[in-house]
Amino acid sequence: MLTGKQRRYLRALGTGIDPIFQIGKGGLNENLIKQLSDALEARELIKVKVLSNSDEDPREAGNEIVSAINAELVQVIGRNILLFRRSEKKPQIELP
Template sequence: MLKGKQKKFLRAKAHHLNPIFQVGKGGVNDNMIKQISEALEARELIKISVLQNNDDDRDEVAESLTSGTGAELVQLIGSTIILYKESKENKEIQLPQ
C-alpha cells in the first residue's frame, strides 16, 4: 500500500508520461491485463487512457486493472489511470519513505 507522500512522488514522475494503453469499447480483457503486467515489469509506472466509447465505469476499469495486474492505483483523474508496480528485475524508481 502506497503512502500519500509516495503517491505524490509517483504522480509527479508520471506527469510527463503519455498513455501507452487505451481501454476502448471491448473493455478490460485477459490479454490486455497480460500486456499491462509486462509493461509494468519493464517500466514500473504507466498511464492508461479510458476512451469515451467504453461503457464501463472508470472506477470499475481501474479496479479490474489493479486487481488483475497486482499493481497500485496511483491516480484516477479524468479518463486517465496511473498504475505503479515495483519491478522484480528492472527496479529504477526509488520511493520516498
C-alpha cells in the same frame, strides 16, 4: 500499500508520461491485462486512457486492473489511470 508521500511522488512523475494503453469499446480482456502486466514489469509506472466510446468506468477499470495484476492504483483523473508496480527484475523508481 503506498503512503501519501509516495503517491504524491508518483503522481509528479506521471504528469510527464503519455498513455501507452487505451481501453476502448472492447473493454478489459485477458490479453490487455497481460500486456499491462508486462508493461509494468518493464516501466514500473504507466498511464492508461479509457476512451469515451468504452462502457468502462475509469475508477472501476482501474480497480479491476489492480486486483488482476497486483499493482497500485496511483491516480484516476478524468479518463486517465496511473498505475505503479515495482519491477522484480530491474527496479528503476526509488520511492521516498
